[in-house]
Ligand code: UD1
């Protein structure tokens with residue numbers, strides 16, 4: 001069974017890595033098709049090198065562009081590759097424009113689609129990711145739901161039981177496979193002159209936050225307030241998208257330390273030793289939960305409600321007062337929750353299910 005693995009952005013590479021490792025370990029026939037949505041070294045190649053992934057066989061090099069332009073270029077490019085390679089299955093991960101176009105190209109060629117991290121919903125259709133994940137789920141033949149909750153959402157949308165598999169989230173695999181290495185080899189805490197548990201970590205990059213001047217300004221004011229109240233460094237590895245709009249809007253946060261986006265091992269070490277994380281990232285909400293670090297989410301909703309339920313995360317929105325209030329609240333909460341995202345064997349399970357399926 002020939003499998004095409006589609007990736008396009010940083011989180012897809014990281015979360016697909018455990019599946020790729022398992023396919024490699026078993027010597028299965030597969031190849032990686034990179035859309036080129038992310039192309040900067042520190043959003044792309046660094047993860048292939050560090051996670052020791054084989055190079056992609058194809059890179060469509062679509063780069064950045066308007067949603068339609070980017071999605072259309074990927075759709076056309078993926079279709080050509082699939083026609084040439086004729087795989088039995090296309091595997092996609094997450095909720096980006098890359099995976100929506102990948103799923104659509106495959107389904108129209110009657111090629112089976114597997115969606116890793118299926119069934120997540122924020123119920124906010126203003127987010128491009130929400131549309132992407134709904135459509136990708138409904139194009140898929142194999143829906144790998146990370147939790148029972150995600151499965152229930154899919155069942156509620158009429159997706160048949162036999163298409164859904166609860167596997168856990170591959171981010172747990174990625175963390176378990178890399179945390180020890182990060183602890184022993186990454187040197188970011190020293191390099192940034194930080195003390196474990198005496199700094200905050202921030203990431204903000206979602207379109208609905210950083211493309212909106214009022215929201216972005218409000219978040220930065222809240223973060224400045226956190227830096228001022230607690231007197232600890234606030235480290236912000238800034239996505240190039242956010243760096244660009246911050247400059248366009250003329251925003252100049254005073255209390256934050258902006259650093260370049262990092263490799264996965266450094267970022268993992270930084271997350272693991274943070275006193276608290278403030279973020280609008282989906283993956284970072286999960287990682288904070290798994291690493292037992294409290295999280296304040298700078299959004300009005302989340303497609304990771306499991307983190308709210310176990311108490312590792314709280315929704316603060318973007319108002320400065322609420323960011324400060326929720327930070328205080330999370331700092332006083334006991335970090336005693338259990339990880340709802342699985343046992344670190346999701347990658348193995350996904351490969352096993354596909355091989356058993358005899359497609
Ligand atoms: C995309 C995903 C988002 C995901 C994020 C992961 C969509 C709609 N969005 O957002 O869900 O959370 O990836 O990080 O698919 N840029 C660079 N270098 C790059 C890539 C982008 O500098 O390698 C800059 C460009 O200015 C570009 C901007 O980032 O215009 C936005 O890139 P884009 O791929 O559209 O979306 P992300 O914000 O990265």
Ligand code: UDP
Nearest residue numbers: 011014237261262263264267281282283284
């Ligand atoms: N990440 C990283 N370096 C950074 C910031 C994030 O390696 O400087 C990793 C992080 O550990 C997580 C993933 O990138 O696994 C999250 O990606 P992102 O926040 O860009 O996307 P989202 O999860 O919101 O789609």
